[in-house]
Amino acid sequence: MTWILRISSRIFSRFDLWTQVVFALSQIRPSTRLGENFRLRFAYACLMGRDRPRIRRAFAGMLRRDLDISATHNLWLAFTAGCLGCQNLAVLIFKKTAARNRGTAEAVIAEREAMFVASLVNGSLAQQLANMLYPICSAPSTDEPVIVVPFGGQYSPLFQLWKQQLDRHAKGRLVVLAMDEQAREIAQEYGACDIVDLSPYFGFDAAGRVEDFSKRHLWVLRVLVLNEMISRGQTVISLDLDAVLVGDLEPMLQSMPDADIVAQRDYSIPVDVARKLGFVLCCGFMRIRSNPATIRFMHSYATQAILEMDDQTSLNHLLVEAGVQNFISTNSHITFDSAGISWACPDTSRVSGDVSYGTVIRHFHPQGQSIGELKKRLGCGDTAGI
Numbered sequence: 001m002t003w004i005l006r007i008s009s010r011i012f013s014r015f016d017l018w019t020q021v022v023f024a025l026s027q028i029r030p031s032t033r034l035g036e037n038f039r040l041r042f043a044y045a046c047l048m049g050r051d052r053p054r055i056r057r058a059f060a061g062m063l064r065r066d067l068d069i070s071a072t073h074n075l076w077l078a079f080t081a082g083c084l085g086c087q088n089l090a091v092l093i094f095k096k097t098a099a100r101n102r103g104t105a106e107a108v109i110a111e112r113e114a115m116f117v118a119s120l121v122n123g124s125l126a127q128q129l130a131n132m133l134y135p136i137c138s139a140p141s142t143d144e145p146v147i148v149v150p151f152g153g154q155y156s157p158l159f160q161l162w163k164q165q166l167d168r169h170a171k172g173r174l175v176v177l178a179m180d181e182q183a184r185e186i187a188q189e190y191g192a193c194d195i196v197d198l199s200p201y202f203g204f205d206a207a208g209r210v211e212d213f214s215k216r217h218l219w220v221l222r223v224l225v226l227n228e229m230i231s232r233g234q235t236v237i238s239l240d241l242d243a244v245l246v247g248d249l250e251p252m253l254q255s256m257p258d259a260d261i262v263a264q265r266d267y268s269i270p271v272d273v274a275r276k277l278g279f280v281l282c283c284g285f286m287r288i289r290s291n292p293a294t295i296r297f298m299h300s301y302a303t304q305a306i307l308e309m310d311d312q313t314s315l316n317h318l319l320v321e322a323g324v325q326n327f328i329s330t331n332s333h334i335t336f337d338s339a340g341i342s343w344a345c346p347d348t349s350r351v352s353g354d355v356s357y358g359t360v361i362r363h364f365h366p367q368g369q370s371i372g373e374l375k376k377r378l379g380c381g382d383t384a385g386i
């Protein structure tokens with residue numbers, strides 16, 4: 001019978017019937033039987049319908065039934081409580097899980113999550129970041145933007161390629177968000193960049209890689225960093241490490257209508273927004289000016305990112321909530337107004353989500369290709385363009 005509930009939840013999701021999604025999936029008992037995908041779907045439906053009493057009651061029932069079945073399951077229950085905007089409850093579940101399972105890997109994760117969520121909610125994390133960013137943001141100001149990129153040490157060959165292409169095609173002060181010790185050391189060796197050490201906010205597995213549960217911390221941390229920089233008057237270009245420049249950035253920006261925020265246009269998550277608007281904004285590439293409107297927007301973006309623990313879903317949800325006005329589409333870009341901000345997105349022929357096309361930025365999602373292969377696909381060998 002559970003397959004009917006699973007399929008129904010899919011159909012309900014398709015029509016944004018979040019209460020029904022929660023109701024269908026909460027019939028599958030215990031909730032440990034949901035499986036990873038349906039757990040994520042359930043959490044997302046909770047997020048989308050977080051103010052509805054029926055959804056909150058369904059989750060409360062699940063919590064009474066299924067809390068402490070396993071430590072791993074508790075981590076998900078706590079995460080889902082966060083999606084409902086109950087961060088204090090999430091912290092409580094994480095703490096209880098840590099205490100009950102001392103000495104296990106799950107306890108270590110739960111302990112760290114409790115601290116992370118609590119420091120997000122009480123503002124101490126934002127304060128720590130502000131302190132770290134103070135020297136960077138108060139350096140003698142130039143007209144050049146700050147270019148922000150997150151970097152985990154395991155991607156060091158990609159960092160080399162990304163940096164080579166950045167030096168060829170963009171101007172600005174590079175700020176590396178180092179996720180681990182190795183990334184910090186490599187960025188230091190490269191020199192000529194500022195480093196923000198984010199490693200204290202991640203957990204690591206035995207091989208020294210960022211542990212899965214804490215990976216998502218990066219997205220909220222990045223929004224908080226951008227928020228701080230924008231409110232201190234910096235123009236910021238934010239790029240993913242897998243968003244590689246293959247053409248000059250400035251001429252493209254110059255050729256577009258003046259906009260507070262320029263961002264990559266995509267058709268991906270959140271799918272419900274993509275269906276509604278016909279596009280989503282992708283956080284792999286953004287150029288954000290600093291002005292009173294963007295400063296105000298970034299504050300609400302930071303709040304939303306803390307709730308959703310994701311930069312892209314929260315950005316697009318803010319867009320849908322505010323509505324899109326004055327939408328204009330041309331061959332080279334789209335422009336629109338939303339949330340008190342003017343937005344522009346280059347056409348995908350210029351900024352793409354694909355490794356094989358896009359004249360200025362290609363934001364591919366690495367699928368284990370070698371660097372040599374990537375260079376070939378991107379058309380940027382060591383001598384190309386020099």
Ligand SMILES: [Mn+2]
Nearest residue numbers: 240242243284
């Ligand atoms: Mn990316």
